Amino acid sequence: MACEHATTLIDPLAGDSIPGDGTVQRAALTITITVTGADSVLASAVGSAGGVLGDAEVTLERSGSTEGPRSAVTDAAGTVRFEDLLPGTYAVSALRVLTVEEVARFGSEDADVNAFGGGEYVTVEAPSTEAVVSALAGRRGSLVISEHFGSMPSLSESGGWPSYDYGHFLELYNNSDTTIYLDGKVIVLGFTGLLFDLPDQPCTISEKWRTDPEGIRARFFEAFPGSGRDYALAPGEAVVVATDAVDHRQFHPELHDLSRADFEFIGSSDVDNPGVPNMVNIGLYEFAADYYGHGLMLRSVGGIVILVAEPLVVSGLPVDYIPASTRPEIRRIPGAKVLDVFSSIFTPERQAGSSLRHCGQNVHESFDRQGARLLDYELLHSEQRRVHGMLPDGRVILQRTKTSSRDFHARRQATPGRVP
Numbered sequence: 362m363a364c365e366h367a368t369t370l371i372d373p374l375a376g377d378s379i380p381g382d383g384t385v386q387r388a389a390l391t392i393t394i395t396v397t398g399a400d401s402v403l404a405s406a407v408g409s410a411g412g413v414l415g416d417a418e419v420t421l422e423r424s425g426s427t428e429g430p431r432s433a434v435t436d437a438a439g440t441v442r443f444e445d446l447l448p449g450t451y452a453v454s455a456l457r458v459l460t461v462e463e464v465a466r467f468g469s470e471d472a473d474v475n476a477f478g479g480g481e482y483v484t485v486e487a488p489s490t491e492a493v494v495s496a497l498a499g500r501r502g503s504l505v506i507s508e509h510f511g512s513m514p515s516l517s518e519s520g521g522w523p524s525y526d527y528g529h530f531l532e533l534y535n536n537s538d539t540t541i542y543l544d545g546k547v548i549v550l551g552f553t554g555l556l557f558d559l560p561d562q563p564c565t566i567s568e569k570w571r572t573d574p575e576g577i578r579a580r581f582f583e584a585f586p587g588s589g590r591d592y593a594l595a596p597g598e599a600v601v602v603a604t605d606a607v608d609h610r611q612f613h614p615e616l617h618d619l620s621r622a623d624f625e626f627i628g629s630s631d632v633d634n635p636g637v638p639n640m641v642n643i644g645l646y647e648f649a650a651d652y653y654g655h656g657l658m659l660r661s662v663g664g665i666v667i668l669v670a671e672p673l674v675v676s677g678l679p680v681d682y683i684p685a686s687t688r689p690e691i692r693r694i695p696g697a698k699v700l701d702v703f704s705s706i707f708t709p710e711r712q713a714g715s716s717l718r719h720c721g722q723n724v725h726e727s728f729d730r731q732g733a734r735l736l737d738y739e740l741l742h743s744e745q746r747r748v749h750g751m752l753p754d755g756r757v758i759l760q761r762t763k764t765s766s767r768d769f770h771a772r773r774q775a776t777p778g779r780v781p
């Protein structure tokens with residue numbers, strides 16, 4: 362009989378168990394959300410004394426699992442307990458959105474605080490694990506990343522190759538109360554070769570670059586044109602920076618008309634819309650010149666780290682060399698120049714079909730406390746920053762807790778140039 366061992370192949374818990382062990386002991390996890398320093402004073406003002414954060418929504422997602430998140434709200438002691446968990450590594454994140462009335466209790470210097478947020482990776486072991494996750498008072502910031510679109514939809518009816526790869530855009534938003542001049546500010550694609558455990562570059566080796574508190578490593582830098590005050594961005598306004606400023610609907614019906622984007626990236630074998638100003642490549646390389654030559658692409662493959670930074674001179678930045686890389690040189694952007702960061706890896710569904718193991722923290726927690734898990738190059742969603750609220754004059758304020766997993770969500774309909 363060929364089916365002799367068939368029962369070993371049928372496991373009703375296949376997607377929810379650990380290979381080789383059908384009798385895994387479940388675990389309980391107790392999490393306390395803490396706040397420190399000046400942030401704990403702010404927490405006290407909204408009813409959470411003693412360096413803990415009550416009334417915070419805590420979300421739990423098991424790494425490498427597609428089972429979906431679990432959420433619960435912390436009690437007055439800042440604590441929440443989850444039962445019946447499979448052992449493993451969990452992304453734990455916390456969010457406590459503040460109301461207008463709560464923010465009004467702060468002094469004027471803290472009027473830009475709009476939420477507490479934080480995240481950690483926690484290893485859960487049976488029978489019980491306790492963890493502390495620190496949260497910080499998120500400030501709205503100034504120039505922030507409000508939307509990223511990096512899909513590469515298939516042009517074939519049966520899916521797969523060939524795909525259309527040039528429809529990407531990044532949207533930035535003025536989340537402050539004063540006009541921002543874009544001139545010289547820099548869009549940076551962080552070095553994502555550090556995000557996953559690779560045979561020649563394990564997480565333990567990459568960590569010193571990946572989670573360096575001094576800055577973020579990158580190889581691709583694109584500056585806004587202008588010489589000082591040419592490109593003003595008023596509070597509540599957004600700009601779209603496209604890989605190509607063309608109407609991409611001619612190539613795929615669900616892509617976007619970016620022919621009136623505010624800026625476009627330019628490469629050595631590119632289309633160039635004369636009506637749209639070009640970003641300026643200030644180093645270190647041209648992006649994928651051999652294969653594409655369309656300027657910077659923001660592909661939703663594997664993982665991504667995108668930054669907006671103050672003007673900088675790339676040749677003056679500290680240099681590192683990544684071993685086992687065809688282009689080993691990377692530069693470190695100092696933390697003081699970083700205005701905003703968005704980081705994400707692929708969705709749990711994508712990760713389930715991949716052998717890549719995520720290292721955890723994408724950048725140091727002072728830049729992004731936890732990356733999102735939203736990328737899928739085949740789906741036509743975009744990742745958009747959540748709305749915190751609206752000012753009396755109708756201006757939208759976006760949520761920014763320096764925790765991409767809480768600040769961004771995927772939305773089916775991309776909205777280039779519009780917030781939300």
Ligand SMILES: [Ca+2]
Pocket residue numbers: 603604605606625626627628631632655656
């Ligand atoms: Ca281009």
Ligand SMILES: [Ca+2]
Pocket residue numbers: 507508532775776777778779780781
């Ligand atoms: Ca938008």
